[in-house]
Amino acid sequence: MKTVKRVTWINPIRWADRLLRLLHIKAKTTTNFHVDLPRDIILEILSRLPAELIFKCQCVSRPLQVLTTTPFFSHMQRQRSTSVIVVQLPTSEDGPVYEITVLRYMDREFERIEEKFLTSLYQVRSCPYIFCPRFLLGSYDGFLMFANFMGLPQTFYMWNPVTGEQLKMEDVNIHICGLYFNPVRKNHELLYYTIDDLAPFGQYCNFGAHNLRTKLRRDVGKFSYPPSRHRPPVIIKGTILYWMIDRSETVFSVNRVFRPPFSDSIMSFNIETEEFSTLEPGGPKYSTTEPGGQDSDGMLRIDQLHLSEMDGELCLCDFVSRNYHQLLLSIYNQATKCWSTRTIVIRPHHPRPYVVNTKNKFFTEVVEIKDNELLLRQGNRLVLYNMLSHAFKISEMSGIRAVVHTPRIASFHL
Structure with a gap:
């Protein structure tokens, strides 16, 4: 007769808390050499748990809370966390239901994991006759970022789905354009700008940094162009932020009104030096004086250019065909200051429909290259397209935006 072994499921929260209590008792009779090893084992195991379980461990044990909030553990957990695909689902525009944001979590196989609901802790003060939904912008260091582009005041939201922490920045004049970690000040900061219409030689953007921990703000300089607020910045090597410049904003000078030239389409911000600059994109050259630049199709194509990251380098994504199946990836080498362009043909084709979701200006966009x-x-x-084998997977969805998110136990206050 075959014996069937019974598998017992172990609750990692109770197990970790019990092990820590045993370690505390053992420390009274052993040397520090023997004490360090169990602590390292605990950290090793905890770093491999999902962020939700780590957060629950913090809630039931003060010693575990101390262990899992150190910079060493945060770095370990960040390296071992598994990312998910977060899709924002559309909500009804009837009544106050738009205050609830519905998010669907999916894995790389496009299998549905769960759905989460963001209900704002803050009262919406926008005009009641204007539908102002939260629009999913992106993800950074465990935080999901949202914004509304309609109505006043314009609002920027941050939310950690693991801890439930929320933050809202609401101001008529302030435009949030990026979240980053400042390695010099050792804190997360929000980069924002205001428009200075009274500048002596035209219009300038005044940039400032808002420290999430201290709530203090400081000026970081002026620049002639504003970055696009429809996508978060691409952060390369943790030190440089890149955006596409917002070409919808006009720049005024003496007796002239003009838009930024294509050679100044990419804007950068160095976190350590706090210097702004522009970068000429790689790939095809466009301007309003070249063929296709003045008509609606040409301008639409320029507006569809967006940035991503590829192998630790900045990547410009350009869909060059009307049915959005041919993609140019221009990779910028920071060391050589040169661009290299790669053409990718994506099948099957997906023609652009006549009706486009106005909540997202990008009909087609690259979510991640990895x-x-x-x-x-x-x-x-x-x-999901394999650039080597040309194999692909497709998942039909009714979403507004998709981002890749890594759940973490990050906090605004640390």
């Missing part, structure tokens, strides 16, 4: 796999959103579907 390990020779290209994750992109084409209208209402997700495509």
Whole structure:
């Protein structure tokens, strides 16, 4: 007769708390050499747990809370966390239901994991006759970022789905354009700008940094162009932020009104030196004086250019065909200051529909490039495309935006 072994499920929260109590008792009779090893084992195991379980461990044990909030453990957990695909689902525009944001979590196989609901802790003060939904911008260091682009005041939200922490920045004049970690000040900061219409030689943007821990603000300089607020910045090597410049904003000078030239389409901000500059994009050259630049199709294509990261380098994404199946990836080498362009043909084709979701200005956009796999959103579907084998997976969805998110136990106050 075959014996069947019974598998017992172990609650990691109770187990970790019990082990820590045993370690405390053992420390009274052993040397520090023997004490360090169990603590290292605890950290090793905890760093491999999902962020939700780590947060629950913090809630039931003060010693575990101290262990899991050190910079060493945060770095370890960040390296071992598994990312998910977060898709924002559309909500009804009837009544106050728009205050609830519905998010669907999916894995790389496009299997549905769960759905989360963000209900704001803050009262919405926008005009009641204007529908002002929260629009998912992106993800950074465990925080999901949202904004509304309609109505006044314009609002920027941050939310950690693991801890439940929320933050709202609401101001008529302030435009939030990025979240980053300042390695010099050892804190997370929000980069924002205001428009200075009274500048002596035209219009300038005044930039400032808002410290999330101290709540203090400081000026970081002026620049002629504003960054696009429809996508978060691409952060390369933790020190440089890149955006596409917002071409919808006009720049006024003496007796002239003009838009930024294509050669100044990419804007950068160095976190350590706090210097702004522009970068000429790689790939095809466009301007309003070249063929296709003045008509609606040409301007639409320029507006669809967006940035991503590829192998630790800045990447410019440009869909060059009307049916959005041919993609140019221009990679910028920071060391050589040169661009290299790669053409990718994505199948199957996905023609642009006549009706486009106005909540997202990008009909087709690259979500992530990692390990020779290209994750992109084409209208209402997700495509995971292998750039080596040309194999692909498709998931039909009714979403507004898709981002790759890594759950973490980060806090605004640490």
